Structure formats: C-alpha cells, structure tokens
Amino acid sequence: MIDWKTIKDLHANKKLEEVIGKWFGVDIFYTDKHGNIHSDILDKEYEFRSHFFKVQSHLPYGKEFLTQDIEKGLELLNGQDGSSFYFESFFPNVRMISAKIESEGEFLGAVFCYPYVSDQITSAELDEIKSKLIECGSSEEDATASCDNLKKLKTHEYDYLKELIGLVAHEVSTVYEEVNKREARIMDLNAELGNKYRYHNIIGKSKKMQEIYHLLTKVSNSEATIMIQGENGTGKEMVAKAIHFNSPRKDAVFMAVNCSAFNDNLLDSELFGHVKGAFTGAVKDKKGFFEVANGGTLFLDEIGDMSLSMQVKLLRVLQENTFLPVGATQPKKVNVRVLAATNKDLKGMIAKGEFREDLYYRINVINVHIPALRERTEDIPLLMDTFLEKKCAEMGHPLKQWGKKTLEAFLDHKWPGNVRELQNEVERLVVLAGDEKTITPDLLSSRITEANESTTAPTGNLKGINTRGTLRAALEELEAYMIKEGLKRCNYNKSRLSKELGVSRASLIMKVDKYGLDKRKKAANE
Template sequence: MINWQDMGKLHVISKLEGILGKWFDVEMFYTDAHGKLWSDHASKTYSFKSHFMKVQMQSAYGHDFLAEDIEKMVEKMASTNEVVVYESFFKHVKGVAFPVKVDGEFAGAVFVYPFVLDTATSADVEMLKAQMIECGTTPADAAVACEKIKKMWPRELEYVKELTSLVAEEMVSFHDEITKREDQIQALSSEVGEKYRYHAMIGKSKKMQAIYSLLEKISNSESSVLINGENGTGKELVAKAIHFYSPRKDKMFLAVNCSAFNDNLLDSELFGHVKGSFTGAVKDKKGLFETANGGTLFLDEIGDTTLSMQVKLLRVLQEGTYLPVGATAPKKVDVRIVAATNKNLKEMMAKGEFREDLYYRINVINVALPPLRERHDDIPVLMDYFLKKRCDEAGKALKTFAKKCMEKMLDYPWPGNVRELENEVERLVVLAGDEKMIGPENLSPRIIDWGASAEPAFKGVNTEGTLRDALEQLEIMMIREGLKRCNFNKSKLAKELDISRASLIMKVEKYGLDKRAKAA
C-alpha cells in the first residue's frame, strides 16, 4: 500500500499544505486506513498554521480529541468516495476529509482542520470557548484560540474541498508511479537474472554465456552429449538443463555415478537383472535404461567405467538394445545419453583405457565447463545467489558480505569450484548467527590463510638474465604481495615502498596487477 512516510516530502503536497495554511489558516494532515497519524502534528516542535489547533494539541487531552475525530471519520471514509465536511469533538468546529483509495481499496484519508462556518454566531463561539475551558484550556488561551479560528465562507469552503481532493489524488498518483517504477525494476531485475542463468545454472561470464548459447542451439537435438569439467563445476546441472529443454522434457531424467559401483553392480544398476541370475537376485529388477526409456540417462564419471562395461554401453548407443544380467533375450530401449567426466578421455584412449569408438559415440556434442577460477566474474553473482538461498531456507533476514570478506573470497582459487563456494556460503550464514554483516573472521582457515604467507624475496626471480629483467621481476613480486597484504590500499602500500602513490599506480597498471581491472 501507500508509503505514508514519503508523502510529506513531496513538493506538490507540501506546496498545497502551505497554500491551505497561508490562505485559510487551517492544518492539513493525513492518516492510514487504521487511523494512524503520519504527519508531524503530534510533534512538540511542529509549527502550527492554526492557532486553535496549536492550543488544542498543547492541552492535556487535545491529542485524544483529535484521535477520536480521526477514528470516527476513517470508519466513514472507508465507505465513500466523496469529500465530507465533519463535526469535530469541539462544538461548531468542523473539518474536511477526503478518502485516499488505491485500486478501489481504502488506504487512508486527508484531513483539513479546524474552522467554523461563517454562520457561527457569537453565542456559538462563547459555547466553544466554554467547552475548551472545561477541557483544561486556560481562559486566556481559549479566548485567543476562538478569536483566531477561521470563519469559512461557502466559496472558501469549496476551494478547501477542491484542494483536499487534489492532495488525495496526488498521493494516489505518486503511489501509482512508484509502484510502476518498482514493477519495471523488478521486471528488469528478472530479465537480468534470466540473462545470467540457464535452467539452474548461474553465471554472467563470457565462458558461461557461451555455454548457454551452445545449450540453446542443441535444445531440440537428440544427439549424445559429453560434458567435461572438474569436480564441483556443475556437470549434472548442465545435464538436467539439456534434458529439460529438450523434446524429452516430459519423460524421466535419471542420473548414475559410474564410479560409485564396481563392474558387476553397475551392470545390474544400468541394465537390470532377472530372478536367479546371481546370489540375492530373488526377483526381476528393472535397470536404469529401462526406467528412463523415452527420457534421458546421465552417466556421470563415465571415465571410471571398465572396458567391458564400455562395450555394453556402446551396444546401447549403436543398436538401442541391451541385455539384462542373466537374461537370454535383448531388450529394446530409446534413451538419450548425456555423459560426463573429469578425466582426459583422449589421454585414456592413447593408453588403451577408454574405447575410441565409444568416445566418438558419446562426444557428438561436447560441453567444456570452465573451473570457477577461470570465471572470476561469476563469483559475486554465485555468492549472492547462495546467500539468498540459505537465508531464505533458514528463515533469516538477508545478510550481506563485508568488503574484506568479499575480497578474501574473490582472491581464493576455489579448487572445489561451485560446490566448494556453496558450502562455504552455507557455513558463513550459520556462523554469522543473527549478525546482518558477514565478516572475514567467519571464513574457513584455508581461505583466510590463502596468500597470507609471503614468498621468499628471490623465489621465482631469474638470476641468470639481465639485471634490469631481474629487478623488474622483483618489483612485480613486491607490488603483487604488497597489494594483497594491504587489501589493495595503494596509499598504504606506497608509504611502505617509499614511493609516491602516482608512481605506484603507474607500476600497477604497467604490470596489470589490479584485480579490479582484471575482473572488468
């Protein structure tokens, strides 16, 4: 609904409030649908335009009288779309109220108060003065308040009604504009979010964008796919994306880790077995190929299969048939194979450890997943995604990473790739407890200690070349290690090296040592 706190800051509304005060000696205030007063009239430091309301609000029960009027009118405003002239707690003192409605729903009201009609007699004013004194106002204050209260002529009252309705309309217009902008921002955010992800994969780096593009191209294909990548790079996520964007998306997707079984167990797991085929085979069992018929089977770590298993897999790929363990008749199957490995299958082929014919069968389309250290731009995006995911799961308010924590995580090479990063973020959310800011002290020791110990001064310096080359290598090492040590604070490092900051910046640019420049 309406953000009432911002209403008083709007130029148009403050201008209208000034006009009402200057020309009609009245106050304008507004409340939400529950009758909560959002203007500053309850503040002791508020500068009143109406002397009557000032005296009222300074009296012992003035706030209560105003609250009573508001409560009565809010209830009435909810069921009308018209401006209303109402009777206040004080006899003959009136106000104007106009409902604020958003999409037909009552959101609050605008009030203009106090005044008396031009028809009010001297006797009416005396009655008002007596009521004020009875409610605790001093006779002198009551007399001045009644003397200064605005006497509203019919034409003036029409102006006031128009101005009050105009204020309400401005509030609704402002709310609609803000809502529209927020919707646009949300839509843009979603659009950007979709740009940086494909199915459940996330990344904005050029390498990941190239992979998304490749997956789009093969989405309608039935060809076999081989995914290469280190552990933790998300090979199964790619396999799922391939399946769920393919014509087989409504059929089964099954995954099996080939390295988790010995040859006999993997045979039974993939192809099934018949009753009595081996000890413990008390009934027929369907294999994963039969279960995934019509769908996709993901063979993870296919490089760990034996040569005899590779022959059986080749038969399925070539002929679409397989033989369950202990069976005498082959079965027909229609399954798309997506395989993955973290090994170099070409080297294995050269050593005779992987069949060349199977390699070319599964490697019709190749997807090479880069390690996280080669997609540095994706680390902040992934950190934010995992942070929101873990905070939502834990029912906690969204946390943020401290600058030093972020820098430490950006410097770390993440040998365990995305899986290691996700586990580290989960650990940070747990250790941070109720703290909103996640500091570097909660990081795992391996990340905190990474790059902390400086290398010996001359390690890596070529002492056989020219003196100029050796000095340049030493300069690069000193600046690189100094930047890490000083958290890339160039002013601090310049003082340590006893050179000017301008000279240091020139050297950093010359040797390409600024991590921010690299990230860009």
C-alpha cells in the first residue's frame, strides 16, 4: 500500500507541482489504481491553480465528470504500452494527462494533471466548452472566465508537460519502493525480539534498545548506507562502531569525521584529499578520508552541518563510488561504506532548502533512531551499575553500592545530556565517595538535586508537568494544563471557564486553539 500522505508531503513533488502549476496553470493530483483520489483537491479550502477546474468542481456533477475522466486515464495506463498519456476530458477539447505509478511491474496508481487545451483550438471550439459548462450548471460569468483562463499549449509544451508528469510519477514510485524496503526490514526485526543487555559496547535492556540491537544485527552485514539519529549523548557514534565491527569490513578501517568541525574548503580536502599545488600550502599530495577508509567504513558525524555543495559531492561518491580530489583532473574510485549521524531534523532542513532531498533518501536507506534516556528509564539502573563497576575497577576500589535515595534521584532526573551525562555523574560520584562504600545522595551534583527538587515541589495536582526548560515553555505547559482541566470541569463551557480564569472569551478560544485542546473535547465526546 502506498502511504499517500508521505507522497503528498514529498518536498520535491510539492515544488514541482508548484512550478508546473505556475507555468501551465494546471492542477496535479494522485489516485490509486481504483481511481480514489489522494490529494487535497477534494478539500473545501483547496486553492485550485486552474480556474476551470475550480468551476468544474463546484458544478452539481463536477465530481462525477472527474471520476469518469480518471477512469478513462487509468484504462489507458492499464491497457497500452507507455507510461503516460494525454486524452480529452468530459469537456470537449479540454485535455488531461495521466502517468503511471508502478513498482516492479505492479500498477499502483496514477498522477493526473488537468486541464489545458491545444493552441490550435478555435474560438468555435472554445464556445462549445463554454456552453457545455453552462449546460452543466455553471454561471455564464464563471464559464467565460474559466475558458479565458485555460492555458493554450503548443505541441512541444504539452509534450514537455507530459514528461514532467511522468517524472512526478517516477518519483512517487521510487519513494514507494524505498519505504517498502524499510518496512519489510522493520517487520523482519519485530518478528523475534530477544532479551540482550548489550550489543557490542552499547548497554541497555529496554524494549526500545532490543529493537535497536535487532535492527543492527540485520543491517551490519549489509552494505547499506545508514542514518543514525538521536539526541546528544545517546550513543550515535557507539552505534556506528557497533555496525562496523559486526560487519564483514571489521578488519578494515573505521574512520569518523565530524562534518561540523571543518569549513567547506577544508572539509572538501579532508574528505577527498588534494593534489600538490591545488592551493597555497598544498605542498604535496594528500589522501582524503574516503581514500584512507577504502575497503572500510566512513562515519560522517553531524551530517546536517554539511554545506549544500559538499552534499552534491557526497551524493556523487555514494552513487558512483568515484570522487575528485581538490585540484585533480582524474576521478578516483573507492569502495567505502558510509554511515551518517545527526541530531538535526533533516526533514525540516529539506523543507527549508538546507538539505538535499535526493541525498536524504540515498543515505536514509535504513534509519536507526536511538531513543533518549528519558524514553527508556528502565535502562538507568543497568547503566549506573555498569559505569560504577568500570570506574571502581579503574580506580582500584572495591565495588561500591548505591544508596537508595541516590538511585531514586537518578531515576527521577530527566537527563538532558542522556547517557554521556549519566556516565559523567557516576564517575564523579565514585571519585567523591573516596573510601565510602555506599554512594549517598549528598554527593549528587547540584544540577541533579536542583532539577529534582523543582519537580517534586508541592505542585499538588500539577504532577507530571515539566518545570524545567525555558520559562516560556513551562508557562505554556501550565496554561495548557489549566485550560484542559478547566474545560473538563466546566463541561466545555468556554464562557464559564473564561470568567473563572479571568480572561476574555476570545483569548480563551485562541488559547484552546493554540494548544489543540478542542480536539480532546471531540475525542472525549466520541
């Protein structure tokens, strides 16, 4: 099944739709192979690029005419050789284009583009379209305006448009295949979950970590490029190493490059090397990381910090296995497995044009998302014990033990710095405890005791509200909480609640909107 929402949100397609819409005055939509529409054109607020299409969709039987046309387009795609066609719609001389979405020979759906006319159209023919519109219920004014508005395309123009629509369909097919591959892998891995406590040097026994281990077992052996995502200190680099040391490349080099540590020019020369004389200071040839890591694994850390021009070069190595050292004329060939990591929101960056979507899909063949420590608190005691043992051994102390209150404080803390922060705290405590056998809570660092104090302060029924982070965030959270509870109490009577809270009704409504609390009302009523 195609995930149509992903398809609709595909940045490349959206951009293309926008450009095509602007140039050709047409709208683009998707249907599955049964002809069901999976685009916003059915939404009431949808803004049509074509006036004609808009007028048609408001006709009493506008939707039926469209359905009929879709069927016609699907039949063409199904029955004949070729993957895109233009054909006449329900309205004489008004044309539509359809292009096939398919994967491995399976017909999945179609991309449609509508409407345009040939530039050979005569004014008599245009009048015919107009009368047909009026006959179907349009006002004369709308019919005239929409016919005037129809784009008249020359042959080479609509041929080109057909090609573009074919491209959109192709992009949809590719993404469908990528998503499918990923899902098959995930299903595979959910099939059998074990109870491992560690994988390579990674420690954790929570269900979420078990899932990661299984994924890692599956992917280590493959040659796939892998994207590792997670907050600071969640173990992204550890995961990259675990993949390498469990792969057939384990005896070759593992190299980690922090992309954010270099400026563009330096990164270029660091990754791809340079030849003597390429720039001032290049006194001899220098091998880049790609060449040094040949046969092994290259870990590109903080890939979200890579500039767009470097992204292009990276894409080329990934696709063709060749690269050009700075100043060189001959490309070099390499065989490197690339792993990448980031804690940035790459999808958001794509939307802003800061990260290339093609590179994203190329790297993101498999995505390993490491959960933050607060999402797997059951791992905390295990991590504490492991780091405790390690540090005691390192310092030559007999094994110490945790005081009950210390353990509680660890469990209550939200660990913004994740495992790294937890490890630092354990090591610090071992040092501070000196010869004491038990680690008592008075030794805890203030950031842990203070944060815990504020969350355990007498907040009554506000338990569970996050009082850390920015003030604004905390205030908003509190406000949302008060409104949510108030709504329940007042049985969703906003006038009453606004009086209770001492705010105007309008401002309350705005806030309810802002925090999405109306939805809860709906859910509660259902």
